[in-house]
Amino acid sequence: MKAAMLRSVLRRSCSATPPSASHVMRRGFASDSAPERKVAVLGAAGGIGQPLALLMKLNPLVSKLALYDIAGTPGVAADVSHINTRSEVAGFMGEDQLGQALEGSDIVIIPAGVPRKPGMTRDDLFNINAGIVKSLCTAISKYCPSALVNMISNPVNSTVPIAAEVFKKAGTYNEKKLFGVTTLDVVRAKTFYAGKAKVNVAEVNVPVVGGHAGITILPLFSQATPRANLSDEEIKALTKRTQDGGTEVVEAKAGKGSATLSMAYAGAIFADACLKGLNGVPDVVECSFVQSTVTELPFFASKVRLGKNGVEEVLGLGPLSDFEQQGLEALKPELKSSIEKGITFANQS
Numbered sequence: 001m002k003a004a005m006l007r008s009v010l011r012r013s014c015s016a017t018p019p020s021a022s023h024v025m026r027r028g029f030a031s032d033s034a035p036e037r038k039v040a041v042l043g044a045a046g047g048i049g050q051p052l053a054l055l056m057k058l059n060p061l062v063s064k065l066a067l068y069d070i071a072g073t074p075g076v077a078a079d080v081s082h083i084n085t086r087s088e089v090a091g092f093m094g095e096d097q098l099g100q101a102l103e104g105s106d107i108v109i110i111p112a113g114v115p116r117k118p119g120m121t122r123d124d125l126f127n128i129n130a131g132i133v134k135s136l137c138t139a140i141s142k143y144c145p146s147a148l149v150n151m152i153s154n155p156v157n158s159t160v161p162i163a164a165e166v167f168k169k170a171g172t173y174n175e176k177k178l179f180g181v182t183t184l185d186v187v188r189a190k191t192f193y194a195g196k197a198k199v200n201v202a203e204v205n206v207p208v209v210g211g212h213a214g215i216t217i218l219p220l221f222s223q224a225t226p227r228a229n230l231s232d233e234e235i236k237a238l239t240k241r242t243q244d245g246g247t248e249v250v251e252a253k254a255g256k257g258s259a260t261l262s263m264a265y266a267g268a269i270f271a272d273a274c275l276k277g278l279n280g281v282p283d284v285v286e287c288s289f290v291q292s293t294v295t296e297l298p299f300f301a302s303k304v305r306l307g308k309n310g311v312e313e314v315l316g317l318g319p320l321s322d323f324e325q326q327g328l329e330a331l332k333p334e335l336k337s338s339i340e341k342g343i344t345f346a347n348q349s
Contacts, residue, residue: 037275038064040105040144042098042136043112044091045072047260048152048267052111053080055268061275062087068101069112070094098136102143107274109181109267110136111152115258116250125154130162130345137163141170148177148274148310151289152267156180156212157335158342160289160299165346176310179274180289182212182301184259184266188245189219192238197228208242208287209294209302209317209328211338216331217243222321235323277306290314297332299339 039056043049044067053067057080065087067077077091092101102108113129133153140149145167153159160180167173185208194201205225210218219242221235230238241248249259270286277284284306292300292314303315320328 034061034063035279036063037061037106037278038066038104039087039271039275040066040068040101040108040147042068042101042108042110043153045069045076046111046113047115047257048111048263050076051261051264052109052267053077054083055264056109056271057083057085057087057089059268059272059275060086061272061279064104065089066092066101066105068092068098098139099143102139102147105144105147106278107148107150107271108140108144109150109152109271111263111267112136113153115260116154116246117258118250118255120250123155126158126341126345129153129155129159130342133159133162134166134346137166138170141167141172145170145172146174146177148179148278150179150181150267150271150274152181152263154213155338156182156289157216157299157338158345161339161342162346164291164299165343169346174310175291176312178290179270179304179310180212180299180301181267181270182208182217182287182289183270184263185212185217185219185242185245185301186287187262187266187269189221189224189238189242192241193219193221193224193228196230196234196238197224197226199226199228207303207318209300210331211301211335212289213338214243214334215327216335216338218324218327218331220318220320220324222324223318232323235321239323239327273306274310277310277312278308280308285315295328295332297336297339300335 039062041049041053044053056062056065067073073091073093077089081089113132151160163178189206189208190204193206194204206219207223208219210216219239246259273284273286285303287301288304289301290304294300294302304311305313
């Protein structure tokens with residue numbers, strides 16, 4: 001019963017467009033009609049990786065689940081493998097087994113790296129996580145160059161450009177198949193908006209654009225549905241809370257972790273959308289940080305239509321309020337700097 005409830009959660013869309021009844025039915029796949037799909041989780045023994053492995057095991061669209069980390073994965077894989085759902089689970093540990101984990105993957109999810117601790121910025125994370133991401137993406141380019149890559153490792157504003165540069169050097173780059181997972185910003189915006197507007201959170205949609213750190217996160221509450229009569233001050237407060245959501249959790253955990261559980265949930269929601277897109281389900285729309293011409297910046301998060309090749313269409317921003325327009329202009333310099341930092345790092349060696 002609990003497993004069924006959790007699986008039903010994974011079928012819900014983070015789409016920025018409210019789903020109709022027929023839309024929901026089209027998006028729900030029975031496992032016996034779904035194609036074979038292999039998903040690899042890199043960093044599967046970590047704080048995000050373990051709950052993410054659990055949630056992907058519950059997804060009926062996954063037929064093979066490969067769990068990789070530098071240590072601890074045999075235990076995680078053994079534990080998750082006992083769950084009575086469709087996918088076969090295999091654990092891989094250490095660099096010599098990375099290729100096996102990746103071979104044949106349709107989607108690679110990367111939560112690897114260190115989490116934030118109190119006082120740490122995403123720039124502090126860069127010095128450690130950038131090298132990890134570069135190494136993992138080098139392996140992806142060799143063993144599963146056609147896979148969709150879902151980047152969770154922070155700072156996403158820099159790690160996605162790093163991945164792109166690695167793939168370009170290897171001659172395997174396809175901008176339609178590289179995603180920065182910003183779904184947690186959407187999840188938070190929905191939750192906070194529903195609480196303030198006193199509406200059912202299951203019916204709420206809020207697009208979130210820009211990037212995935214601090215002021216680069218721009219929730220478009222003017223486009224939120226259902227519409228609510230919130231004051232300018234309430235919108236400002238909701239925006240700030242969405243931008244600072246990660247810090248709120250880091251401080252609440254008081255040095256004992258970051259937003260691992262909610263990030264795993266968001267990562268599972270986005271991977272589910274990618275799987276549905278690969279399987280030909282129509283009208284799958286999620287916000288994601290991708291190569292983009294929506295602004296003058298080379299990467300930007302906005303609504304993206306997903307399909308059999310990954311990105312089918314990068315959607316525009318739509319009408320913005322004056323407050324959102326100001327936020328858009330304010331975030332550009334910081335986002336530009338983060339993107340350039342990633343590109344520079346990737347090309348250093």
